[in-house]
Amino acid sequence: MSTDAPAPRNRSHNVTLTRAPALADTLAARLSEDIRDGRLKPGEQLPTEQQISLAYGVSRPTVREAIGRLKHDGLVVTRQGAGAFVADPNAASVFRLSVADFSNKDEIHNIVELLMAVEATATQHAAERRSAANLAEIRARLDAMQAAIDRGEPGVDEDFAFHRAIIEATNNPFFRDLSDFLDRRVRNFIRTARLNSARQAGLPQAVQVEHIRIFEAIERQAPADAREAAENHLRNAAKRLERYLVL
Amino acid sequence: MSTDAPAPRNRSHNVTLTRAPALADTLAARLSEDIRDGRLKPGEQLPTEQQISLAYGVSRPTVREAIGRLKHDGLVVTRQGAGAFVADPNAASVFRLSVADFSNKDEIHNIVELLMAVEATATQHAAERRSAANLAEIRARLDAMQAAIDRGEPGVDEDFAFHRAIIEATNNPFFRDLSDFLDRRVRNFIRTARLNSARQAGLPQAVQVEHIRIFEAIERQAPADAREAAENHLRNAAKRLERYLVL
DNA sequence: GTCACCAAGTTGCCTGACAAGTGGAAATTT
DNA sequence: AAATTTCCACTTGTCAGGCAACTTGGTGAC
Incomplete structure (x- = not known):
């Protein structure tokens, strides 16, 4: 029940699409959507890095990388020892405009x-x-x-x-x-x-x-x-x- | 001369400003400036993660996190096995607007x-x-x-x-x-x-x-x-x- | 001269570990 | 019983080391 559970072996879960979108990126995108679509509300605490790590079958460094992106974009704030929290959109100080598919x-x-x-x-x-x-x-x-x-x-x-x-x-x-x-x-x-x-x-x-x-x-x-x-x-x-x- | 150099012990280099800006953030900011100010030109290859790690006295994961930020902002592109390169500003697909000091x-x-x-x-x-x-x-x-x-x-x-x-x-x-x-x-x-x-x-x-x-x-x-x-x-x-x- | 192959170098990702900080529960005192 | 202090489990921040996947340039065979 505690932290001594055997580390899951899931290398086979590799999504290996063409031109690998990088694990951290896809994870960041998913979390980002969760926030924007309101499944995670401002002030709410995100799951811990370990929980996310288990839930998505990736390692903690990868989770950290993804959360780091969100932090960079001002979507979440983290407090060492406390956890990661969804940022108040009113206080967000960085705007990000992504022009993804330019064929559209x-x-x-x-x-x-x-x-x-x-x-x-x-x-x-x-x-x-x-x-x-x-x-x-x-x-x-x-x-x-x-x-x-x-x-x-x-x-x-x-x-x-x-x-x-x-x-x-x-x-x-x-x-x-x-x-x-x-x-x-x-x-x-x-x-x-x-x-x-x-x-x-x-x-x-x-x-x-x-x-x-x-x-x-x-x-x-x-x-x-x-x-x-x-x-x-x-x-x-x-x-x-x-x-x-x-x- | 090779990779067996003893890992530098530099915990004392901790910049510990008030409310720690996180190592990766400061590093990302420095590299970002290098690019914007033209010290690193489009297409040019960045130093390898190991070189940066040694140069700035931080671990490779931290360097990775910093470079991950730049990648996220569309400032660099990385190719596995090849290295990290400064992105072509004309092709940049993400715009980032940071409103830093709002007392100004x-x-x-x-x-x-x-x-x-x-x-x-x-x-x-x-x-x-x-x-x-x-x-x-x-x-x-x-x-x-x-x-x-x-x-x-x-x-x-x-x-x-x-x-x-x-x-x-x-x-x-x-x-x-x-x-x-x-x-x-x-x-x-x-x-x-x-x-x-x-x-x-x-x-x-x-x-x-x-x-x-x-x-x-x-x-x-x-x-x-x-x-x-x-x-x-x-x-x-x-x-x-x-x-x-x-x- | 051309082509297949290999080895060194680089990024991508993982495991395991410790330090620093937080918050609440337990223990102690009043 | 209530208030205060102490302590411990938990979380994030950082580090070290290692292996897999991929790129690239050079080497040797043809």
Whole structure:
């Protein structure tokens, strides 16, 4: 009944799926679901490491690794000697956004929607409070983009750098980090989905016209115009994305 | 020179700060910085677990735990038999937003700014595509808020639920999760900072008037009006927050 | 020159053990 | 009997050592 039970031999339980998802990860995912779906309520104590270890047929280090993840994500807090407890969601200080299956069309749509919201507002803020240095940097990126176009290149990197310079001008690290992540995600998707055809035959120049409108609004510090220009640009970009998605 | 070197005895190296930050956490933070600051470049191989173990004077399980965190955050990828490598930031599929020191006034300001951007756009989308069920839920939350006010309560929970019902109507989990996090964070700050005085003497009713404007815009599916009403509400809320912050 | 094979190195996971901290029950005192 | 102290079982944090699975580069056979 106590702790001297013979250690269960369960190597055969190895889930060995293709490209092993790592035991700790699957366990962490399960516990994480238990919390999010309310099977484990805030403040409630988790089973002890040993109990989980027995219940799931994995070793304690593996359980510790899984719980460590949850702790890292702010879902649980542990107190040495006492146990592990489900954290109060109101006090959680870390937000985790996982874009899992990027082949899902809805997911892309939702991501792009969030991207539009963040970048449009960021562009507005940039117009409100860009410094002279910010403006110079943005102009430099715009010129670099034009140079790339003149060389006949699609200029994806220059495009990204232009937007990044604008976001930087918001002087808000949360906008910067989130926008950076979303932007990378979408651009990477476009790249891997081999939609580069979208960047052909005069399209870059059309994009550049929209960039210029954004730049000019930021230059004359007109927030409303900047937002509208950004919204227009993003709307068109989303439209181009949609169009090439169906192909 | 090989692996038979005597295990270093370094229990005295225990950093024992107040409320022990856990060895693995500090190690993960250091490695994480190395990556973010570019001392470790994308694609580059990390030192082996054993090397790190020796270098930092901790055991291999601890190193594993730290690397596990980085893996979880999408900063590194590991290949059994090969090693651990810094992940390509373009391919990173998880975004992590950590709101560390919440006593910092700038940080609050930045968070609120992001919250405003997300919720205003979310409210707009809610007006665009709320279902009848969504609308009913939002109305129920609005009524519950009114009931709380009539009972003379501040109705913070009802307020939160009202906003949550709106966000839910966007039908976009990214908006929902991010907004949920930011909202909780700000409200929790207000609570702990004992600014409840902000919720006195007719203020709830003033807030409710703004809520009603938002609700009506969503009801008649007027996106622009909904956004404007939400922006107005959030601007006022931010103003109230600022005012009570200086006290 | 090409290909199969092997050995060293690395991560993934396990067992067993001890230290540090917690909380409640038992023992002691009032 | 009630209050206080002491102590012990339990839990998490960390360590050591070991084996299995996998990768990679080099070596030898052809």
